[in-house]
Amino acid sequence: MHATLPTRLRAVRLARLTANIVFLAIAWGALVTVSSRAEAMKIQEVKSPGGVTAWLVEEHGIPLIAMRFAFESGNAQDPDGKEGVANFIASMMDEGAGELTSKEFQERMEAIAMRMSFDDSRDAMYGSFETLSENRDAAMDLLAIAVGKPRFDADAVERIRGQLLASLAYAARDPDRVASEQWSALAFAGHPYGRPANGTPHTVQKISRDDLKEFWSNTFAKDNLRVVVVGDIDAETLKTQLDKVFGALPAKAKLRPIAQVTPTAVERLKVVEMAVPQSVARFGLPALPRKDKDFIPAFVLNTIVGGGVMSSRLWEEVREKRGLAYSVSTTVQPFKHTSVFAGGVATKNEEIAQSLDLIRAELKRVAAEGPTDQELANAKSYLTGSFALRFDSNAKIANQLLWFWQEDLGRDYMDTRNAEIEAVTMDQVKRVAKRLFEGQEPIVTVVGRPKGLTQARRS
C-alpha cells in the first residue's frame, strides 16, 4: 500500500467528463451483450486437483497473464466496532508474506515486474494480479505467499494504520466522500451497509493484528473464491498454479450472516454543513435485485434517465440546458443484500436546490409517462453496440467475467445478454419506472452550504 494525498497533485489533464461519483463503492454498471468477439471467445472452466475452480480465456497474442479473483466477504463482514478491517487487510497484502518482510516482498515484486493489488467492496475482497509470461512461475509463487501466508508484521501494521488514518482525515473534509458515506448511513441505518466502508479514526485505531489475522483466516477460503484468468497460459498449467496459490486455503469461509435490506429513511433529506462553494449531493432509492425479472428493464431505464451519461435525460436537463453541473449521473447497483438506484450531482450552493428539483421532477415524469420510443431504441442500441468495448484487453475481459460469475450469470451469459436487452419492451420499462419512482421521494444527502433546500416540492 502506498497511500498518498488522495487527489492528484497537478491537474495535467482535464476531461470533458470524469465519472467521479463514489457511492457505496459503486462501480459503473457493466452490462453487456453479444458481439463477434464474445462468440469467438472460449471460456473454459478449469478445476484443479486441489478443488479450486477458475474460468480461463487463453490469449497467447501478447506475453501477459491477467488474473482477477474475489472472495465473497467484503467490508460488510467487518466486526462491529472494528469497521475498516477489510480495507486495512486490502492494504496489508503486499506488506510481507512467508519469509519476506514488507520491503523484501515489494522489492521482489519489482524485480519480477509483477503487479498485484487488493481491494475491498461491500460484498467482496478483490485481488488483481498480472505478470509477464516469462516471470509466470516466480510471480505465482509470490502471489501464493501473499494470499496464503501474510505476515501482518507489527511495524507494517502500525505504518499502514498511520496511512489509513491520514486518508480518513482527508476524506472527512472531502464533500464527495462525505455525501456518499452519509447517504449510506442514512439509507442503511443499523445495517452493515450503513457503516463507513473504511471505518472511522476511532475504529481503525482499535484494529489489532489479531483482528486482521482473524478476518483473513475467516474469509480467505475456497468455497467463497472465484478466479478468472485471461492470457498466455493453458488449462493444464493453470491447474498447477491454482493449487499453488489457493490450494492451501481452508475449504470453508466463516462469514457472518448479513440480512437483506431495503434503503429507507424517514427524513428524506440530510444536509451536512461544510464551507465549500459547491454543494455535493447524492440521491437514491431502492432498486431491484439482479434476479428480478424487471432488472434488465430497470437497467435500460437507468440508461435513459442518467446512466447513459452524455445522452441521458438528467444530463440534458441539468447540464446541457441549464449549465447547473459538470457531472450528473445515475446507476442501478445490485449488491448481495440490497439494490439501489443511486445518483450524484454537484452545483454551486445558490442553485443546488434547482438541480435537485429538476432531478425529482424527471423521476416523477418518467414514472408517469415512461420514456419515448426513440429514447428506448437509443438506449438499447448503445447498450448492445458498446458491448465489445468491454472486452478489448485481457484485463478488462477478466474483470467482466468475474462480475458475471459473481452475479451467477453463467459462462453463456455473453451469448444471451444481447437478446435480453433487445427483448425489453416499452411496457416493461414503463412498469419498472413506476415500480422504482412512482410516489417515491428520493433519499438525498447534501454536503456544502446549500441555499433554499427543501424536501419534495409536491406540485
Added chain:
Amino acid sequence: MWTRRSRPSRLSFLLALTLIMFAQSLATLEASPIASRVSEFTLANGLRVVVVPDHRAPVVTHYVWYLAGSADDPPGASGIAHFLEHLMFKSTDKIASGEFSKIVSRLGGQDNAFTTHDYTGYFQRISKERLATVMEMEADRMANLQLAEKDVLTEREVILEERRSRTENNPSNILSEQMSAALYRNHPYRVPIIGWMHEIAKLSRADALAFYKRFYAPNNAVMVVAGDVTAEEVKQLAEATYGKVKANPAVHLRERPQEPPNRTPRRVELKDARAGNASVRRFYFAPSLPKAEPGEAEALYLLMKIVGHSSTSRLYQKLVVEEKLASSAGGWYSGLGLDSGSIGVYAVAAKEVDLDKVEAGIDRVLHELRENPVSADELERAKKAFIADFIYESDSQSALARRYGEGLVLGMTIKQINDWPVAIAKVTAEDIKRVAGQYLDLRSSVTGTLLPVAAETESDAVRPAATANKS
C-alpha cells in the same frame, strides 16, 4: 463491477509515454510486434496519421490531437482552450446542437475529450464498422463548428461548476494551482488549464471561435487509430474524410514566453479547515523530454522512480518506514511538456510530527541523491519496472493510441518513441547523480505546505510567503 479505488495516478501522465513492447533484452526489442506494426503517413493537407493494429477485439479507438493547449490561451482569456474543447460537442452544419455524443452513443460508442497545457484531444471508442462514421464526424467538426450564443453561455456555467468541483472544493488542488503559478514566473504553464475563475466568467463565443480558427486545422493535428484495422483501410477512410478539410496556411509554430533563470526558492502556504493532516510538497523546474539534452529525461524518469514511485522508494523508506516522520511520501518526474517538465515530491506528516521536520527529511533524501550514485540494484529494478510497463501497455488499445499520438504531438518521431526503452536502458548511476545535482536545486523550486486550521479560524487565504515572486 470491479470496484477499485485506484492508487493515486501520479504517474499516469508519465506512463503515457512509457509504451512500447519491450522484453528483457534489446535483441528482443527489435522484434517487438507492436512497434513493427505501427505505421505513419501524412495526408496532402498536412494531417499526420498513425495506425496501430490490434486485432484481438472488433473495436477501434480513434483519436485526434490538436497542437493547441491552455498554454496557448491569449492573455486575459485563460481557459479558452478547455472551453473550446467543451464547445466542440455543440453543433456543425450537419450536427444539431448537443447531438455529437448522442450520435456516438446510438452507434454503440463512447466519446470524450481532454485538454492539457500543450494539446487538446478528442476520441471515440467504437465497433470497427462505425469507424468511418466517427471519422467523418470528427473531420466535420475540425472545420465546420457552429456556435450559438446561448450554448456558449450555458456551457460557461458548466465550466464554472467544473472549476468548483475540481479546484474550489479541493484545498490540495488550490495549493497545487498556487504552486504552479509561483514556479513559473513568465511561461503560461503558470496559469491553470481550466483558467482563473474571473477570466472564465468572461470568456465569449468570439474568444472560442478565434482560438478555433487559429489552431484547428489538419496541418496542426495528429490522428491515431488503434484497433482492429489495417493501415490501408485507415488511409482510405482518412482521405475520404479528413482529406477534404483544407489546410490552414496561417498555422505556425507556437511561441510562448520562456522562463528567465531561476534565482530564488519560493514558498506558498495554504491554511484550510479541509486540509486533513499537514502535508508538504515541492515542485522543481526541470527540462521536459522534448527540451532535455539526450539522455537527461530518461535519467530524470529513473531518478524519480527511485526517489518516490513506490513503497520501496527512497522517500517512502526513509520518511515513512525508518524515521516515521510521514504517513506517506513520494515523488515523480513529469516530462511530457512541450516547453518544460517538472519534478515533484511530497509527504504527509505523521501524527504529532512537525512539518518542518518532514521537509528536512525530504531534503536529506534528495541531498543524498545529489551526492552519491544510486545502487546497482535500485537502478536495475527501476529499469525493469519501465520495461515491464511497456509490455503491460500493449494490452490496452487506448494506451497504445496515446503513446504514439502524444509522442508525435510533442515533436517525437515514431522511431524515437519505439527506441525509448533502449534509451532508458542506457542510463547509468552517474547520469542519475548528475541530473539530481543539476535539477534538484532549491533555487528553481517552489515548496507548498497545506496546514489544517480549526474551523473557527478557517480562511481561504493562500498566502505567498516573502520569497514569492512579486514582480
